[in-house]
Amino acid sequence: MATQRIPHVPRPSRIRSYFAGRMGPPAIEPAALQEVLERFQLRATGAGKNLRLGRRSRNVILATGTGPKFVKQYRPQWNAETVRYGHSILIRLEEAGFPASRLVHTPDGATWVSVGDGLFAIFDVIRGRNYASTYLRRNDRMALTRVAAATLARMHRTLEGFAPDGRHHLALASLTGGHVRDVAWHAAKLDELRLRSASLEEPEAVECASRLADGSGALLDTIAGLEDRLVDAPLPRLVIHGDYGLHNVIFPSPTVAVPVDFEVARLDWRVNDLISALGKHRFAGGEYDIAAMKGFLEGYVPVFPLTRDELGLLPDAWRLYRLRAAVQYWNSYFETSGPTRKLRSALTAIEQATWIADHPEATARLGRVAEEAAA
Numbered sequence: 001m002a003t004q005r006i007p008h009v010p011r012p013s014r015i016r017s018y019f020a021g022r023m024g025p026p027a028i029e030p031a032a033l034q035e036v037l038e039r040f041q042l043r044a045t046g047a048g049k050n051l052r053l054g055r056r057s058r059n060v061i062l063a064t065g066t067g068p069k070f071v072k073q074y075r076p077q078w079n080a081e082t083v084r085y086g087h088s089i090l091i092r093l094e095e096a097g098f099p100a101s102r103l104v105h106t107p108d109g110a111t112w113v114s115v116g117d118g119l120f121a122i123f124d125v126i127r128g129r130n131y132a133s134t135y136l137r138r139n140d141r142m143a144l145t146r147v148a149a150a151t152l153a154r155m156h157r158t159l160e161g162f163a164p165d166g167r168h169h170l171a172l173a174s175l176t177g178g179h180v181r182d183v184a185w186h187a188a189k190l191d192e193l194r195l196r197s198a199s200l201e202e203p204e205a206v207e208c209a210s211r212l213a214d215g216s217g218a219l220l221d222t223i224a225g226l227e228d229r230l231v232d233a234p235l236p237r238l239v240i241h242g243d244y245g246l247h248n249v250i251f252p253s254p255t256v257a258v259p260v261d262f263e264v265a266r267l268d269w270r271v272n273d274l275i276s277a278l279g280k281h282r283f284a285g286g287e288y289d290i291a292a293m294k295g296f297l298e299g300y301v302p303v304f305p306l307t308r309d310e311l312g313l314l315p316d317a318w319r320l321y322r323l324r325a326a327v328q329y330w331n332s333y334f335e336t337s338g339p340t341r342k343l344r345s346a347l348t349a350i351e352q353a354t355w356i357a358d359h360p361e362a363t364a365r366l367g368r369v370a371e372e373a374a375a
């Protein structure tokens with residue numbers, strides 16, 4: 001990483017997303033966008049452009065009299081309590097001087113506004129590169145991974161002991177309680193999802209949902225058993241990013257990483273952020289990239305070592321994280337009326353939980369790497 005330029009080539013999926021964003025309809029309805037800008041007392045000096053790769057939320061980048069801004073419309077499932085929760089985390093990071101997304105404030109100090117049926121926020125644009133969905137040399141990708149991991153560790157230290165303001169459905173209810181979506185929620189939700197899945201007609205959706213429904217009893221039993229085992233375990237709790245990886249990091253330079261997209265940032269077990277990040281290191285065939293996972297830990301652990309309990313409970317925490325994710329994907333399919341890939345993701349999450357249970361040597365190797373890095 002001696003130079004400030006990393007060779008990279010966009011993958012076909014990134015090119016397709018770029019042109020789909022640029023050539024498609026406005027991500028935010030123009031009249032609503034104008035009202036949002038007025039509420040923040042900003043004036044556009046150019047046409048807004050749909051944010052490339054923005055699939056789930058509606059986002060626009062545009063030039064204003066005070067510089068380029070990023071306008072975000074939150075997904076319909078996010079209410080004011082959820083938005084306030086995430087914004088309190090960003091405000092805390094800004095107060096601490098930690099590099100992350102920076103919110104723009106209205107004249108009366110608000111960080112989001114309600115226009116029509118939507119909730120909107122505006123962020124300063126972070127100058128730098130995002131290397132998601134690009135071809136990189138292996139050594140460059142590993143180096144960027146270590147930088148991103150060390151940044152996540154510093155973020156965790158910065159947010160240690162902080163309880164966000166508001167409520168997030170994916171979070172721990174408090175610094176001492178269980179998850180908002182507890183076993184009772186999962187039991188009721190699985191009953192609902194089985195019933196809703198029975199009315200599906202599209203062949204692939206029917207096939208995926210049938211597999212999920214057939215295994216839902218065992219899924220609930222396993223979630224309940226793991227929750228009971230872990231709820232009082234001495235796992236450190238702090239605010240996690242929730243979806244950390246190179247796709248949610250901007251690099252102003254190859255040695256500086258700035259996390260973005262804090263929609264699912266929340267109070268949780270610290271180890272869940274590592275599980276989420278490590279689990280993204282997989283090859284196209286589905287096998288885990290153990291070397292890249294080791295590289296991530298080598299970047300993270302020297303900054304913020306893992307506890308012995310976290311290392312010992314990693315397999316159980318990993319299984320629970322992935323099984324809860326399976327229910328969330330299944331539920332999200334109905335909340336957003338598709339696409340079918342969410343049902344496939346639910347099945348994949350169950351397979352990943354099974355994989356970690358069947359490969360204890362993998363977590364043992366990662367544990368040894370973490371211990372060596374800490375030493």
